[in-house]
């Protein structure tokens with residue numbers, strides 16, 4: 577099959593998957609909060625194997641940055657961060673799984689894009705990680721920039737933003753390449769590690785995650801170019817504004833807590849805070865929990881049980897982890913970054 581046919585086929589399959597997802601949308605809007613409470617747990621769609629974002633630890637417990645987003649919502653709803661069942665989903669089935677009700681939240685390295693937002697019957701929550709697509713190559717190829725990838729075979733996964741970004745980036749530059757597409761991330765990673773492709777491509781944070789799994793991470797180099805914008809955000813079905821509020825404000829709690837200097841360790845002390853906004857957030861004054869169908873201690877519970885955004889970032893992705901990521905644009909707006917919570921008032 578010629579390369580262009582190959583590309584067209586995958587793009588077309590992406591479209592069909594989207595239409596199928598729409599067709600599977602439940603006809604009536606039921607309250608996700610009621611369903612979740614009745615069930616006693618949240619169903620959270622996650623990446624199967626993505627160190628830092630979502631992976632099973634030695635004891636089989638799910639951990640990671642995306643996992644902590646669902647734990648925050650669980651703390652808000654149940655005053656317990658672990659009332660969550662994690663559903664590992666490959667890239668090409670994730671949106672259908674959300675649409676058909678198989679999961680309540682998709683917290684899975686999802687890029688928020690125009691077509692996904694407008695044609696899949698989904699809504700995206702706040703951006704939890706500002707990223708961009710990068711390329712990684714074996715160090716021994718001695719490639720220093722994306723411009724040197726002419727005629728390279730590039731490994732990628734279907735149902736992701738990665739193929740279109742490659743097209744958008746390379747075609748205007750007249751750089752030809754061959755895309756090699758895999759069913760799941762295990763095959764995709766192993767093909768790259770075994771030398772089947774000259775380069776692999778995905779979000780830069782995910783490249784760091786892949787590199788962390790390599791036997792010898794030093795053998796791989798992430799190229800300097802960032803070829804796209806990949807704002808990663810959890811997604812929910814479009815038909816439930818209350819569930820959307822709960823997701824949005826759970827994420828904003830993480831961000832606002834960092835801005836206010838409230839941490840897992842000191843949140844109890846902040847119950848005595850003189851700051852009216854902190855009092856409202858922590859349920860000391862006002863009825864902010866009730867407004868979204870939750871206990872007034874919902875935000876307090878998120879911070880107490882999961883921490884603030886900075887703690888979640890550091891624990892899963894930060895310089896002391898095997899991914900070793902710096903905050904970059906994911907700093908608070910007060911520190912020159914893009915993270916900004918609307919006010920709790």
Ligand SMILES: N[C@@H](CCC(=O)N[C@@H](CS)C(=O)NCC(=O)O)C(=O)O
Nearest residue numbers: 623624625626686687736737761778
């Ligand atoms: N942010 C991009 C790509 C995210 C993505 O799904 N990346 C793949 C790698 S290309 C992944 O999740 N790998 C981990 C896994 O499947 O467990 C998107 O939303 O399409």
